[in-house]
Amino acid sequence: MDATGTNRADGEGAPDAQGEMKAALAEFVGELKGFRQGIETKMQQHEERMTMLDRKTMIAGRRPALAAAAEVEVPHAKAFAAYVRSGDDEGFRGLEPEGKAMSTAVAGDGGFLVDRQTSETIRAVLYSSASIRSVANVVNVEATSFDVLVDTTDMGAGWGSETGPQAETGTPVFDRIVIPLHELNAMPKASQRLLDDAAFDMEGWLANRIADKFARAEAEAFVKGNGADKPKGFLAHPNVANASWAWGKLGYVPSGANGSFASADAIVDLVYALGARYRANATFVMNSKTAGVVRKLKDADGRFLWSDGLAAGEPARLMGYGVLIAEDMPDIAGGALAIAFGDFRAGYTVAERPDLRILRDPFSAKPHVLFYATKRVGGDVSDFAAIKLMKFSAS
Numbered sequence: 001m002d003a004t005g006t007n008r009a010d011g012e013g014a015p016d017a018q019g020e021m022k023a024a025l026a027e028f029v030g031e032l033k034g035f036r037q038g039i040e041t042k043m044q045q046h047e048e049r050m051t052m053l054d055r056k057t058m059i060a061g062r063r064p065a066l067a068a069a070a071e072v073e074v075p076h077a078k079a080f081a082a083y084v085r086s087g088d089d090e091g092f093r094g095l096e097p098e099g100k101a102m103s104t105a106v107a108g109d110g111g112f113l114v115d116r117q118t119s120e121t122i123r124a125v126l127y128s129s130a131s132i133r134s135v136a137n138v139v140n141v142e143a144t145s146f147d148v149l150v151d152t153t154d155m156g157a158g159w160g161s162e163t164g165p166q167a168e169t170g171t172p173v174f175d176r177i178v179i180p181l182h183e184l185n186a187m188p189k190a191s192q193r194l195l196d197d198a199a200f201d202m203e204g205w206l207a208n209r210i211a212d213k214f215a216r217a218e219a220e221a222f223v224k225g226n227g228a229d230k231p232k233g234f235l236a237h238p239n240v241a242n243a244s245w246a247w248g249k250l251g252y253v254p255s256g257a258n259g260s261f262a263s264a265d266a267i268v269d270l271v272y273a274l275g276a277r278y279r280a281n282a283t284f285v286m287n288s289k290t291a292g293v294v295r296k297l298k299d300a301d302g303r304f305l306w307s308d309g310l311a312a313g314e315p316a317r318l319m320g321y322g323v324l325i326a327e328d329m330p331d332i333a334g335g336a337l338a339i340a341f342g343d344f345r346a347g348y349t350v351a352e353r354p355d356l357r358i359l360r361d362p363f364s365a366k367p368h369v370l371f372y373a374t375k376r377v378g379g380d381v382s383d384f385a386a387i388k389l390m391k392f393s394a395s
Contacts, residue, residue, distance in 0.1 A: 085195045118207045125211035132222035136348040146351035148177040148382045152247050179351045181376040186213035189368040210373045223328040231379030242273045252389040259334040264297040273388045278343035283322045285340040287329040339390040347386030352377040
């Protein structure tokens with residue numbers, strides 16, 4: 001013990017304990033770093049093994065599903081290009097229908113399916129054309145017809161007390177509408193010399209020619225087709241005065257004068273002849289000549305009923321509703337049904353098969369090559385309450 005009374009042996013022991021704790025902590029940190037390094041090394045080795053496995057899988061032809069789906073159309077497009085240019089169909093025979101996004105058909109079945117890009121080009125033109133298709137209900141089917149079940153009556157309902165007897169309510173009545181699919185065809189032709197020109201965009205030319213023919217044929221059939229080997233147009237169905245409307249017929253509102261408008265009130269009458277549940281999605285349908293007359297109509301305050309779209313591509317508006325210009329609608333004349341108004345998505349159904357076939361014929365029109373393009377499509381009214389017509393007559 002020194003002069004201060006402190007035990008020197010005890011004082012010297014405290015620094016030694018602190019040193020031991022620091023050494024233990026440093027050893028623990030070192031071991032932790034080593035453990036972490038080992039984990040990172042194992043993970044890196046695992047990633048390298050997985051990368052090598054992926055490379056081997058790709059070499060073996062087992063690509064990921066998304067990559068395989070993206071590449072499905074490449075062989076088909078090449079085979080289709082070779083077929084339309086030279087008639088070489090060997091590329092189709094090497095394609096397997098199963099597992100592909102689009103299967104092919106042998107020539108004995110009526111031609112080969114076009115590639116997806118050509119098919120989408122044709123589809124885009126059909127939808128953008130002035131056709132009922134752009135506002136109708138369009139469904140894809142694999143069968144030869146499409147059935148629509150429509151509830152033509154309301155299901156009954158009633159009020160009842162907690163203990164009183166419940167009255168029996170009426171049952172709904174369904175009507176079955178069968179829409180058969182018909183063959184729509186076009187036959188553009190080109191010279192073999194033009195086909196041999198590598199700079200000529202054969203696929204684009206063929207798609208545009210087919211789309212133009214199909215669009216015009218469809219547009220006419222959806223309006224006034226008689227249903228014999230073609231879709232049935234909505235104007236082909238019987239029509240009656242709207243006050244006498246019954247299922248299976250289309251109701252009409254008179255314009256008030258034979259072959260002309262008595263006043264702009266006829267348009268108002270047409271709008272409110274349609275049920276409220278259909279008006280929200282309704283569209284006017286008329287041809288250009290009729291539109292030229294209608295856009296001059298004014299209400300009692302001198303305001304035009306017609307208003308042009310504010311943006312490019314936006315449809316014109318008549319009393320706030322869109323206007324589809326369909327040139328196959330009749331001109332204004334005595335007794336003509338020149339204007340239709342309705343919810344065509346509910347009122348008219350277009351059924352079609354999604355495939356489009358091409359058959360190359362180099363013999364029938366030498367030295368030209370014919371391309372016989374076919375698809376199957378049908379159409380008919382699916383709800384007779386959803387469409388109203390204007391008849392240009394006094395009553």
